[in-house]
């Protein structure tokens with residue numbers, strides 16, 4: 001990275017793929033860039049560690065000035081993790097879609113990495129915050145101009161994208177209606193600070209569907225629409241978490257992966273994103289095993305169409 005993140009706080013600021021790195025400094029990059037590499041701009045030494053199946057989630061930390069917008073959303077992902085995926089699955093100048101863009105973490109990562117991002121968001125307030133976020137948190141005017149926020153329902157907006165126009169899709173969808181269910185301290189604290197505890201009251205919001213199987217079908221239908229605009233053999237990364245519904249453990253990552261396979265979105269790998277910063281609650285103690293779920297999964301899928 002980077003085309004210029006405001007304030008130098010991200011661990012990615014040393015990314016050697018940045019255009020800002022002087023020509024001679026590029027010689028200091030470890031490993032060789034293989035001209036046969038059609039996937040990304042990484043050298044061999046940069047590529048290989050990224051294939052490890054466990055990553056530590058990296059956020060900015062609660063005190064960083066840039067978390068002001070981030071914390072307005074109940075479930076953002078870390079733009080630094082997304083930037084890492086974007087650097088692996090795309091080249092500079094490529095086009096990236098996030099069909100559930102929230103407050104624009106994917107677009108911020110695209111702007112910092114010199115990629116062209118398209119984000120779709122249903123909630124007009126989050127769409128507005130996403131635009132504000134890239135304008136205030138990214139310095140380079142050119143890379144901000146390359147980011148587009150489309151407001152509305154992904155079900156209809158994806159249909160407006162051109163065939164084979166996307167190089168990569170990365171997203172984190174609603175995890176069923178768990179924001180309605182969670183009732184622990186974190187939610188109480190958000191309420192006390194007048195922050196959103198769910199995405200919206202809109203009936204087309206996937207986070208408002210009551211039945212789990214209906215939710216899975218609706219989500220699958222949106223990813224099915226993504227196959228046409230995604231170029232053949234290109235990748236999709238979906239960040240999800242398993243969750244509990246009362247005492248039942250729901251393997252959302254596995255349920256979703258199984259629904260996507262018949263669409264030609266074939267599993268190529270699963271990353272565990274370890275959320276070390278999460279607080280531990282004494283769920284179940286002293287009667288039963290109830291997990292503190294401190295990881296997300298990143299489903300890595302490839303568009304099998306020719």
Ligand SMILES: C[S@@+](CC[C@H](N)C(=O)[O-])C[C@H]1O[C@@H](n2cnc3c(N)ncnc32)[C@H](O)[C@@H]1O
Nearest residue numbers: 076077100101102103105122153154199205206
């Ligand atoms: C897990 S959040 C994504 C957060 C995002 N990764 C970020 O860092 O801000 C899921 C988002 O999907 C949006 N959403 C729900 N249903 C939608 C739909 N039908 N079309 C578009 N967006 C939708 C919600 O408003 C919410 O912001």
